[in-house]
Amino acid sequence: MAVQREKMVQQATEAPPEQMLYGNLLLVASIAGIALLVITFLLYISGAVAPHVPVEDLPKLWGRGVDAHHYVEATKAPVGWGWFSMIGKGDYMNYLGIALLAGVTVVGYLILLPAYIKKKDGIYSFIVIAEIVVLILAAAGIVAAGH
Amino acid sequence: MLEFIPVSAVAVTQVASAAPEAMTTAATAAGASSATAWWVWPLLLFVTTFILGILAVLAGVGGGVLFTPIVGGFFPFGLDFVRSAGLLVALSGALAAGPGLLKRNLASLRLALPVALIASTASIFGALMGLALPKDIVRICLGLTVICIAFLFIFAKSSEFPKVPKADALAAAMRINGIYHEASTGKTVDWTVHRSPLGFLLFVIIGIMAGMFGLGAGWANVPVLNLLMGAPLKVSVATSKFLLSITDTSAAWIYLNAGACIPMITVPSILGIMLGSFLGVRLLAKTKPKAVRYIVIIMLFFAGIRPLLQGLHIWE
Numbered sequence: 001m002a003v004q005r006e007k008m009v010q011q012a013t014e015a016p017p018e019q020m021l022y023g024n025l026l027l028v029a030s031i032a033g034i035a036l037l038v039i040t041f042l043l044y045i046s047g048a049v050a051p052h053v054p055v056e057d058l059p060k061l062w063g064r065g066v067d068a069h070h071y072v073e074a075t076k077a078p079v080g081w082g083w084f085s086m087i088g089k090g091d092y093m094n095y096l097g098i099a100l101l102a103g104v105t106v107v108g109y110l111i112l113l114p115a116y117i118k119k120k121d122g123i124y125s126f127i128v129i130a131e132i133v134v135l136i137l138a139a140a141g142i143v144a145a146g147h
Numbered sequence: 148m149l150e151f152i153p154v155s156a157v158a159v160t161q162v163a164s165a166a167p168e169a170m171t172t173a174a175t176a177a178g179a180s181s182a183t184a185w186w187v188w189p190l191l192l193f194v195t196t197f198i199l200g201i202l203a204v205l206a207g208v209g210g211g212v213l214f215t216p217i218v219g220g221f222f223p224f225g226l227d228f229v230r231s232a233g234l235l236v237a238l239s240g241a242l243a244a245g246p247g248l249l250k251r252n253l254a255s256l257r258l259a260l261p262v263a264l265i266a267s268t269a270s271i272f273g274a275l276m277g278l279a280l281p282k283d284i285v286r287i288c289l290g291l292t293v294i295c296i297a298f299l300f301i302f303a304k305s306s307e308f309p310k311v312p313k314a315d316a317l318a319a320a321m322r323i324n325g326i327y328h329e330a331s332t333g334k335t336v337d338w339t340v341h342r343s344p345l346g347f348l349l350f351v352i353i354g355i356m357a358g359m360f361g362l363g364a365g366w367a368n369v370p371v372l373n374l375l376m377g378a379p380l381k382v383s384v385a386t387s388k389f390l391l392s393i394t395d396t397s398a399a400w401i402y403l404n405a406g407a408c409i410p411m412i413t414v415p416s417i418l419g420i421m422l423g424s425f426l427g428v429r430l431l432a433k434t435k436p437k438a439v440r441y442i443v444i445i446m447l448f449f450a451g452i453r454p455l456l457q458g459l460h461i462w463e
Contacts, residue, residue, distance in 0.1 A: 015249060026245040026392070041414040059188065059223070067225055068231075071409070072405075098403065101235065123320075124257075124260060134267055138397040138398075
């Protein structure tokens with residue numbers, strides 16, 4: 001009886017395979033994201049890759065009275081996924097690492113989904129699907145702020 | 148590696164006292180923002196966030212809760228850009244901590260997933276409200292919130308193993324429970340939660356505040372999970388950290404899509420706070436810096452007063 005309980009406890013305290021996979025994904029993505037940020041930022045500030053907004057203009061554009069809407073208007077900066085078409089510019093190149101960091105959670109949830117479906121855990125399968133939808137809606141830029 | 152770091156109470160205090168200096172330098176330079184060479188700002192941001200990263204770990208608070216009020220109040224940046232960077236700073240920290248918490252099974256997915264769905268949905272609305280509301284209103288609300296957080300840090304208690312006589316009907320139906328192994332005592336503890344409906348409701352408010360102010364939300368997650376719902380403290384802290392990686396993701400996308408992310412502000416902040424946290428963890432192993440927590444609380448008061456007075460046009 002005690003051995004059985006010990007086995008149950010060990011199983012319950014160990015992370016399930018899908019959780020381990022999610023953890024590994026976060027590890028790889030966070031290292032890759034930070035490495036990308038370092039490389040692209042160095043390319044940006046060194047002037048090796050020309051930016052869309054000249055760096056010396058930035059202090060005039062990011063001030064306290066300025067909001068995102070005015071910055072976008074003043075610099076003709078892209079909104080939504082428009083940055084992807086400007087990936088060759090030094091400033092928007094940095095979005096690669098940022099998007100990787102902000103996008104990895106959806107992939108993590110896609111890893112979790114088959115496991116919950118396999119366990120026939122209806123509530124958690126629904127929760128995982130709903131979260132994927134929420135994150136995709138947010139990332140897709142379908143919901144946006146008015147001004 | 149640890150031997151290279153001069154660890155002493157004096158060193159910790161020096162780091163802590165350097166933070167207000169960096170804030171003052173930034174505030175002074177802010178007056179002549181556009182006249183200052185562009186490269187001063189990422190450098191100053193990197194130094195400030197590096198110090199904040201160390202202090203956050205030593206004081207046991209999240210980086211986001213320090214970043215947004217301090218950088219928003221003392222640097223010459225628009226609030227949208229700071230909040231966007233604040234969310235990404237908190238998100239990066241959560242992603243970096245996530246693998247360890249998940250693999251050691253400290254973060255509970257059964258507790259995190261329903262709460263994350265509520266908080267991340269609410270954080271989208273928070274972000275939309277934050278971008279749409281007049282900035283003075285946001286500044287006043289941010290200031291009041293940060294001052295309340297400072298009080299929360301002073302008065303909030305925590306309970307290592309809260310008593311949960313019985314799981315509520317919702318928690319029982321969703322099987323929100325687990326077995327937690329406490330490595331320090333070698334004991335295993337069966338845990339579940341209660342008062343789930345109220346807890347879930349509070350995560351709507353937490354999500355809205357996280358998205359609106361770009362603060363991260365660990366300061367609110369842990370008391371709700373631990374004190375209200377009754378999850379063990381370590382499970383609450385770990386689950387809260389993992390939660391941030393989801394809550395802040397959805398809000399961060401709203402700011403990114405609105406064009407509020409300026410890499411010259413965001414990238415040095417992320418790198419500075421991560422490097423600072425890395426060093427902070429190493430310092431933490433050898434120090435018990437209770438004094439640092441009080442310094443951080445005082446900094447939070449000042450950091451809260453600044454946007455409050457800015458919003459009221461008393462201290463521009």
